[in-house]
Amino acid sequence: xxxxxxxxxxxxxxxxxxxxxxxxxxxxxxxxxxxxxxxxxxxxxxxxxxxxxxxxxxxxxxxxxxxxxxxxxxxxxxxxxxxxxxxxxxxxxxxxxxxxxxxxxxxxxxxxxxxxxxxxxxxxxxxxxxxxxxxxxxxxxxxxxxxxxxxxxxxxxxxxxxxxxxxxxxxxxxxxxxxxxxxxxxxxxxxxxxxxxxxxxxxxxxxxxxxxxxxxxxxxxxxxxxxxxxxxxxxxxxxxxxxxxxxxxxxxxxxxxxxxxxxxxxxxxxxxxxxxxxxxxxxxxxxxxxxxxxxxxxxxxxxxxxxx
Numbered sequence: 436x437x438x439x440x441x442x443x444x445x446x447x448x449x450x451x452x453x454x455x456x457x458x459x460x461x462x463x464x465x466x467x468x469x470x471x472x473x474x475x476x477x478x479x480x481x482x483x484x485x486x487x488x489x490x491x492x493x494x495x496x497x498x499x500x501x502x503x504x505x506x507x508x509x510x511x512x513x514x515x516x517x518x519x520x521x522x523x524x525x526x527x528x529x530x531x532x533x534x535x536x537x538x539x540x541x542x543x544x545x546x547x548x549x550x551x552x553x554x555x556x557x558x559x560x561x562x563x564x565x566x567x568x569x570x571x572x573x574x575x576x577x578x579x580x581x582x583x584x585x586x587x588x589x590x591x592x593x594x595x596x597x598x599x600x601x602x603x604x605x606x607x608x609x610x611x612x613x614x615x616x617x618x619x620x621x622x623x624x625x626x627x628x629x630x631x632x633x634x635x636x637x638x639x640x641x642x643x644x645x646x647x648x649x650x651x652x653x654x655x656x657x658x659x660x661x662x663x664x665x666x667x668x669x670x671x672x673x674x675x676x677x678x679x680x681x682x683x684x685x686x687x688x689x690x691x692x693x694x695x696x697x698x699x700x701x702x703x704x705x706x707x708x709x710x711x712x713x714x715x716x717x718x719x720x721x722x723x724x725x726x727x728x729x730x731x732x733x734x735x736x737x738x739x740x741x742x743x
Contacts, residue, residue, distance in 0.1 A: 436484050438475065445495050447476065453498075465494055504719055513552040514545075516679040516707070518670050522549035522641070525668050529637035530561065530609035532665060534630060538641045539616075540670030543706025546641050550611050560606065565613040573621045580610075596625060600632045609637035616642035644669070675701045683707065684714050692725035696732070705737055713737060 446461070450472075454460040458476075462469040471487060474480050480487065513519065522538050522545065529536035540546060547565075554563035562583060570579050577595040581588035584602045588595065603610070610629070612618070618626070618640075630636050680698045681688035687697065700710040717723045717731040 513548050514682050519545035519549040526553045526639045529639045533635045533637050534665040536639045536666035541672045543708030560608045563611045571617045576622045603633045603636050607635050611639050613641045615640035672702045
């Protein structure tokens with residue numbers, strides 16, 4: 436069996452366009468060793484060629500299909516809604532003033548998109564991380580931060596903390612920690628101590644409502660820092676406006692009924708994320724009229740004020 440030259444060229448194009456010319460990055464994303472990638476491109480492949488090329492074909496086919504979904508061109512990008520711009524501004528003030536800030540709100544309203552947008556706009560001075568229940572112990576969090584800062588993520592906790600603290604010194608920086616409601620007391624205290632060591636450092640904790648409402652597992656942890664925060668903002672789905680919907684979903688900007696339906700979904704527990712899911716699926720279904728959106732919402736078992 437000989438190497439497929441067409442597939443070989445697709446791999447070269449993939450490395451150039453999707454991996455910034457890095458064979459190592461391609462190996463990581465495709466799930467094969469860099470040696471396999473290199474020898475295949477040289478035409479000197481010694482492994483199971485049929486299996487390797489089948490894997491490449493599947494990966495490229497999936498990538499092409501995903502990129503050609505109709506919804507790919509109308510969803511998934513940052514839009515400056517009232518809420519997302521408010522979150523962005525809080526992070527900006529935190530960055531410039533230093534100290535601690537808290538941004539919290541209902542799920543799916545654009546907080547994460549604003550965080551990512553800010554980190555993209557200030558790549559040299561904004562550090563963005565997302566935590567989850569597996570990454571909230573002090574040791575796990577410090578390792579995550581070290582990896583983000585590209586410094587040694589090993590050794591004792593005190594060693595990692597000091598390396599991180601040194602990396603935050605100098606010109607003004609901001610740490611944006613998403614899903615912060617998961618953080619326990621010890622981790623929050625270590626985070627707060629970064630500011631104590633670097634008075635110009637900004638730290639913005641972003642999470643859901645329980646981050647500041649003294650409920651759930653985060654109650655005791657966040658009670659320790661509430662009186663230390665310079666900014667605390669609480670966002671709700673009820674603040675989403677019709678203008679936000681027109682901005683988020685331009686194809687229905689002039690369709691009042693469709694826009695109203697998506698607004699209703701956005702203001703429900705589904706948030707903007709739920710409305711985006713309905714719209715995205717309706718786009719791929721080829722029907723973004725009011726009736727098409729309503730049918731999709733019903734198929735997805737999404738309630739709008741209990742009316743569906």
